[in-house]
Structure formats: C-alpha cells, structure tokens
Amino acid sequence: MEQHGNMLAIAGSPGSGKTALAVKLAAEIAGKRKNVILVCSDPFVPSVPFLLPMDTEQEVSLGALLTAPVLTQEKILRACVPVPDNEYASLLGYKLGENLMSYPKVTRERAVEFLICLRHLADYVILDCTSVFEADVFSILAMEMADRVLRMGTSNLRGISYYRSHADMLEGRAGTGKYLGAIGNYRTGQEWEAAVGQYGGAAFIFPYVAELEKQYDEARLWDAMTSKEAVPFQAEVKKLLAEAFGLCGEKQGAKNAEKKKLVVRSPFVWKSKGEF
Numbered sequence: 068m069e070q071h072g073n074m075l076a077i078a079g080s081p082g083s084g085k086t087a088l089a090v091k092l093a094a095e096i097a098g099k100r101k102n103v104i105l106v107c108s109d110p111f112v113p114s115v116p117f118l119l120p121m122d123t124e125q126e127v128s129l130g131a132l133l134t135a136p137v138l139t140q141e142k143i144l145r146a147c148v149p150v151p152d153n154e155y156a157s158l159l160g161y162k163l164g165e166n167l168m169s170y171p172k173v174t175r176e177r178a179v180e181f182l183i184c185l186r187h188l189a190d191y192v193i194l195d196c197t198s199v200f201e202a203d204v205f206s207i208l209a210m211e212m213a214d215r216v217l218r219m220g221t222s223n224l225r226g227i228s229y230y231r232s233h234a235d236m237l238e239g240r241a242g243t244g245k246y247l248g249a250i251g252n253y254r255t256g257q258e259w260e261a262a263v264g265q266y267g268g269a270a271f272i273f274p275y276v277a278e279l280e281k282q283y284d285e286a287r288l289w290d291a292m293t294s295k296e297a298v299p300f301q302a303e304v305k306k307l308l309a310e311a312f313g314l315c316g317e318k319q320g321a322k323n324a325e326k327k328k329l330v331v332r333s334p335f336v337w338k339s340k341g342e343f
C-alpha cells in the first residue's frame with residue numbers, strides 16, 4: 068500500500084492561487100475532523116491579516132518563531148492562530164505591519180527544526196510558500212522537507228515566464244514522484260493545454276471561481292463555497308487530498324489525475340528552454 072506523509076508544500080507562479088488553495092485544502096481537511104496547521108510563509112505580505120477576520124488577535128508571528136533563541140513545540144502551538152468557528156484548523160504566518168526586515172535572517176537549521184516539530188503537531192500540515200522563495204529560506208526548506216510539493220502555474224505567459232526562471236528550484240530538489248503539477252486560477256478561454264505542456268504536465272486544474280475571489284476579498288476563504296461554479300474547484304481539492312495524503316478514499320481521484328497528465332505541444336512563443 069502506498070505510504071502517504073502529512074506535509075504538503077504549495078509553490079509556484081505569483082497569483083496562481085497558492086494561498087487561496089492552501090486555505091481551501093485546510094478547510095476541507097478540517098471538515099473531516101482532522102487537525103491541520105496552515106503555514107503561510109510569505110514574509111512580504113503577512114497573511115493572517117487577510118486570511119482571518121480583521122479583529123483576529125495574533126500574538127506571535129511566524130517571524131518571531133523562526134528567529135527565537137529557542138524553539139519548542141509549546142511555542143509553536145501558542146503561536147498558532149485558531150481559525151474562528153473551526154476547531155480543527157489554525158494558521159501560522161507573519162503579523163500585520165511586518166516585512167522581511169522585521170526579524171534577523173532565518174537560518175536553514177532553524178527552518179529544518181521548525182518543520183520537523185510541525186510535522187508532529189497536527190494530523191496534516193499545509194505549507195504555503197512565497198513565490199519569491201530565493202529571499203525566503205523557509206519556503207525553500209518547506210519544498211525540500213514536505214512529503215509532496217504542488218507546483219502551481221497559471222495558463223498565461225507571466226506564469227510561464229516565472230516558471231522558466233524557477234524550474235530548477237521547483238523541480239530539481241527532490242526525488243521522483245514528490246512533485247505534483249497544477250494550473251491555478253484558470254479562466255475559460257485560456258490555453259491551459261498549452262500551458263500544461265510548458266509546465267511539463269499538470270494533474271490538477273483549479274478554475275477561476277467568482278465566489279472564491281469574493282471570499283478572498285472579504286477574508287471569508289474558510290467558508291464553504293455554495294455556488295454551482297465552485298463544484299469543479301472543490302472536486303479538484305478532494306482529488307488533490309486523495310493523491311497527496313490518501314485522504315477521503317476517493318479512488319477515482321488518482322485515476323483522473325493520471326488521465327490529465329497531459330504534455331501538449333505549445334503554441335506559445337517559447338518553444339524550448341534554449342530559445343528563451
């Protein structure tokens with residue numbers, strides 16, 4: 068039987084919907100009465116202030132944890148911000164008003180120590196990486212240490228340009244089978260098949276959902292989506308959880324994932340890495 072880990076990192080193109088998807092995955096896991104910690108590691112745009120209601124209190128920042136003289140499991144747990152009305156989910160991230168300069172440089176050793184601790188503190192851990200991970204050692208280590216990494220792209224040229232600049236880091240750090248490909252925030256009419264070719268395959272397509280965008284703007288991403296339009300997005304969420312964690316027993320998920328692993332010739336201008 069395939070062994071599943073409990074830690075999934077999400078990395079990839081700016082604006083591809085990594086953070087939004089990370090919340091939807093965490094919410095789905097919590098809905099199954101499993102504890103989940105979502106770590107939003109982006110030090111450039113602190114996430115707690117826009118992923119939870121405005122009046123949410125956050126005592127300890129992820130930045131403080133990652134640079135504290137001593138790290139303990141208790142300290143991590145105390146820093147976890149509970150998601151309102153959701154006893155299974157909590158969030159770790161930077162605090163309102165902070166930026167990368169607010170703390171000393173995070174060391175590789177500390178990031179490793181933190182990630183090892185984290186794995187034991189919850190049933191599942193979702194690591195939402197910053198797209199500017201060259202500047203964030205934590206995001207790099209998150210990709211290295213996670214059991215699975217979802218690398219997300221967009222089906223537009225900006226996303227592909229980003230991927231071309233980061234492909235080595237997004238693909239090259241681990242053994243085979245760890246990386247899953249996805250296209251996020253996919254809008255009808257975009258050439259996703261061509262984009263999938265540029266990303267070397269994508270097992271998951273997360274469509275644009277107006278309801279999700281509204282929830283994001285209103286800090287209500289933890290709420291369930293009720294629109295008909297959201298159904299295919301949620302189906303991909305379930306499929307991903309089945310593939311990454313073996314959660315929910317939807318055997319169909321893995322099968323469909325296989326089917327979608329398309330590598331299509333691209334009509335985009337950049338035909339090969341060399342030409343770029």
Ligand SMILES: Nc1ncnc2c1ncn2[C@@H]1O[C@H](COP(=O)(O)OP(=O)(O)OP(=O)(O)O)[C@@H](O)[C@H]1O
Nearest residue numbers: 081082083084085086087198252274275276280283
């Ligand atoms: N599937 C989707 N449907 C509708 N809107 C989406 C979807 N995915 C993302 N968005 C919107 O795109 C914007 C960026 O989303 P998000 O912050 O999740 O992307 P990201 O990949 O985490 O970006 P960054 O690289 O800046 O961290 C948000 O306004 C969000 O509402």
Ligand SMILES: [Mg+2]
Nearest residue numbers: 085086109196
């Ligand atoms: Mg993000």
